Amino acid sequence: MEGLPRPGRCLVMGILNVTPDSFSDGGLYMDIRCAIDRGLELAAQGADIVDVGGESTRPGARPVGLDEELARTVPVVRELARAGVCTSIDTMHAPVARANVEAGARLVNDVSGGLADRAMARTVALAGVPYVAMHWRAPSHEMDRHADYDDVVADVVAELGCRLWQLAEQGVDPSRVVLDPGLGFAKRPEHDWALLAGLGALRQLGYPLLVGASRKRFIGAALAVGGAGEVPPGGRDMATAAVSALAAGAGAFCVRVHDVRAGLDAVRMAAAYLEHVDRDRDPGL
Numbered sequence: 001m002e003g004l005p006r007p008g009r010c011l012v013m014g015i016l017n018v019t020p021d022s023f024s025d026g027g028l029y030m031d032i033r034c035a036i037d038r039g040l041e042l043a044a045q046g047a048d049i050v051d052v053g054g055e056s057t058r059p060g061a062r063p064v065g066l067d068e069e070l071a072r073t074v075p076v077v078r079e080l081a082r083a084g085v086c087t088s089i090d091t092m093h094a095p096v097a098r099a100n101v102e103a104g105a106r107l108v109n110d111v112s113g114g115l116a117d118r119a120m121a122r123t124v125a126l127a128g129v130p131y132v133a134m135h136w137r138a139p140s141h142e143m144d145r146h147a148d149y150d151d152v153v154a155d156v157v158a159e160l161g162c163r164l165w166q167l168a169e170q171g172v173d174p175s176r177v178v179l180d181p182g183l184g185f186a187k188r189p190e191h192d193w194a195l196l197a198g199l200g201a202l203r204q205l206g207y208p209l210l211v212g213a214s215r216k217r218f219i220g221a222a223l224a225v226g227g228a229g230e231v232p233p234g235g236r237d238m239a240t241a242a243v244s245a246l247a248a249g250a251g252a253f254c255v256r257v258h259d260v261r262a263g264l265d266a267v268r269m270a271a272a273y274l275e276h277v278d279r280d281r282d283p284g285l
């Protein structure tokens, strides 16, 4: 996609949460210098994009004010961009997206797909940068109450299709849109697995797909064996890499991960695998 690296394989987006309360790295990079160093480290480890976020979206999380979100993200994005790192801004708020694009962010990653802030579509259209529109139903503090689906894959395809239509109406260039099924957002583990297994159906929409599975609860739950409780977030990186390989093997355009080294190995394996797939025998790939 224009404006983003083109390594010839699924992209790896490294996660950098400048928040006190994200579910797995909250509080680690609240200091701006620590956050910048972490961003540089992710880039050195091979992240194609470093995704900077200043507001936690964990289930139950409360919103932060715009000033706080700006203060957490803009200095980090500016410094990383200055150092030549391709950065994205993870925000639901148009003013935060705008300020970070001005500071050098090359992509806007909006977990609400434009639903949380009606000014987002126009802002992205004017900025002319790639835009990740994720499937979203409700703010974090109430999203668990919205996890009802008839057929989660069909419902997510339909709801994203509706988003695409509205984004195009507001001037967002379709060639700059990346879609995301929104794993863990108003989804229970069985929904996350169905969406992962249904990436082929999502690809039918005709847009590149981003998959954000890293360390999420459905992975911790699947790792729990023999009645043991969920494996905590810090113990989910190898399993996340396996999921990244599955997603990239199913044609994902980008995976969003905490452990960049493992994620990069995973997408490289998927690329090697896909090179050997006989598309005449398996036209779905």
Ligand code: PMM
Binding pocket: 015, 017, 022, 023, 024, 053, 057, 058, 090, 109, 110, 111, 132, 134, 180, 182, 183, 210, 211, 212, 213, 214, 256
């Ligand atoms: N998940 C989180 C935050 N931002 N962005 C996209 N596009 N897709 C996701 O699945 C996603 C996201 C929440 O997780 P974090 O605490 O690891 O950032």
